[in-house]
Amino acid sequence: MFAKQVNLVIVDDHPLIIQGLKALLSSHEQLNVLASFTKGQDVIAFLLGQEVDVVILDISLPDCNGMDICREIKTMAPATRVIALTNHNERSLIMQMLQNGANGYLLKNASSEELISSITQVMNGQLSFSTGIEEIITQPAVYEQGPVPKLTRRELEVLKLIAAGETSTVIADRLCVSPLTIEMHRRNLLQKFKAKNVAVLIRMSFQLGLIK
Amino acid sequence: MFAKQVNLVIVDDHPLIIQGLKALLSSHEQLNVLASFTKGQDVIAFLLGQEVDVVILDISLPDCNGMDICREIKTMAPATRVIALTNHNERSLIMQMLQNGANGYLLKNASSEELISSITQVMNGQLSFSTGIEEIITQPAVYEQGPVPKLTRRELEVLKLIAAGETSTVIADRLCVSPLTIEMHRRNLLQKFKAKNVAVLIRMSFQLGLIK
DNA sequence: AAATATATACTGGTTTTCCAGTATTTTTGG
DNA sequence: CCAAAAATACTGGAAAACCAGTATATATTT
Structure with missing residues (x-):
């Protein structure tokens, strides 16, 4: 399934989500959770001194905007894959995350299989989405919004x-x-x-x- | 910590949350997760044939309203404790859940310790809240709402x-x-x-x- | 230093919301 | 079957939002 050991980092403000992800990932030998953070800035600091294959990243973080974190991660470590993990399924947010370099977009109600499959896909250089997200992305919205508005x-x-x-x-x-x-x-x-x-x-x- | 074995059931529409809770609870011998559900009606059916000490219950469920499920649980099994687990911290919702018989109210960003502590407290017959929730409950809101409006x-x-x-x-x-x-x-x-x-x-x- | 963006403010006007009270018919619950 | 609740609809009117265009000063970015 995985050609080599995959090093991952988790960023989510819910300890229970982190716990659940760790439990799930730990049952796969080749998936190695290096660290987990509840704040966005902490993962940036971590990545300065550590190479990571995959970051599983919540969009809603208490200290900052997950979308900005995503862009920062891709700027400093372009080879690192970012999988967004969120409750939001608005097309604008999905497109913005992709625009910022995300390799995957999962909803928090995703199954275990879906998560593992997603990690596999992004490691293979593919984009990966939760069930239904591709449909949201591809169908022209009735009310087409542009990107997420930037407010002063x-x-x-x-x-x-x-x-x-x-x-x-x-x-x-x-x-x-x-x-x-x-x-x-x-x-x-x-x-x-x-x-x-x-x-x-x-x-x-x-x-x-x-x-x- | 626990006088006897505590049987729990988890209801949450996020498999990752369920996974996280299971992982956490399984490291405590006396906490025994009997089942988990992603739908509210399933837990009701389960409780008809099984006595449970604690139900950890999300408010936002796909098939129904967690608050109604809470009331139903307390109606059919008054001795069963219900701990709400949610992202919502609106006073109205908290008060409504308490009104419907909930014994505890935790936010999803609660720590592991907080969760275990909460289970201990409700098993001891106490009410239990996340950090900050008691403050929300007790301070008169600037804009005091009554209960959650019932719409036709x-x-x-x-x-x-x-x-x-x-x-x-x-x-x-x-x-x-x-x-x-x-x-x-x-x-x-x-x-x-x-x-x-x-x-x-x-x-x-x-x-x-x-x-x- | 210059270009661009933001914040500020105005004229003139239409549309929509919000308000208070009142009334009748239909539906629902006891 | 009856009471209560909900849905429906109206008068009269004020407040607020929404609209389009225009203009100047300040702050930010290149």
Whole structure:
């Protein structure tokens, strides 16, 4: 199955997920878990001094954005394969991860067999996806989004206040600017998300993990 | 630590979580995992023919609502302890689970020690919570919600269409009713969620797992 | 230093939401 | 069968969002 020993690293903020992955991988002799981390920056530091074949990487990490970590990993260690492991199945996120160099994309409800198969595939130089993910990627979405919107500091601030239910007038008072400025931020946010109104803006922000 | 053998059952839609829990629990002789399920209804069927000490129960299950399963378990087997294991830390959900009879509430980022400790506590007849959960429960929320809103079939239908970004006029056309009817549904939804506008409505609906 | 992006702010206007109250019909539960 | 809940619908009106375009100042990037 594996031509040689495969060295892996796990990054997930759930100790139980890490535990489960270790238990699963340990029943395969040639799969060797070198380390596990609950923070993204720790894996970057680790990779500076250690060569790793596969990183299994959660997207939602407490200290940073898994997508950025993915890009960083591929920048510093291009030969290292990255398999995203996440609950998110939004096409935008999947495409963004692939754009950032991910070799695989698994959902957390994947089976053991699926995980092992995925590791095999990426080690063979292939891309690997959970059941259903390929379908999500390939079928043109009814509402086609571009990449995940990149928000400025101010836009994110305004978005959070909108999500908290505040009106433009209240937000303007809070941020000491004109209500017309906030209206302009709203318009820009709607355009970036290709959203027709606040309902879609909030929903997509949630789905993309921009707000919790 | 445990006066006697503790029989447990795990219900979670993530095989990796189940794997992790099993690995963890198996290193404690007196903790005996009888079975695991990825569907809520399966655990109910199991409990009909088997006495269980502790059920570790995810709230988000694919076939049903973990909160309802919790209530069902406590109805049919009051002596069985239920520990919720979830990613949600909204006060409403925590209170609802306690209301439905849960004995513990853990977040999925809990450590191994925390889990074992929780099992110990519930077996001793105590309530048990993840770090931080007690704080969430005890501090009066800035925006105090009541219990998780119970939506009618029609209300949920309208909510989903609102979340999809449709206006009241469009929703009315879709459902073959007057736009004024939809406006009335909107008003009722805002009242049930104690939301001041659609932004809060959508945000809370996602936070409470009512829509995905 | 220059180009670009961001933040800010305005005019003028339409659409939509939110609000409060009221009323009737239909459905559901006891 | 009856009471209660849900669904439906209306009047009248204010507040807020959404829209399109335009403009200037500041910050950032090249």
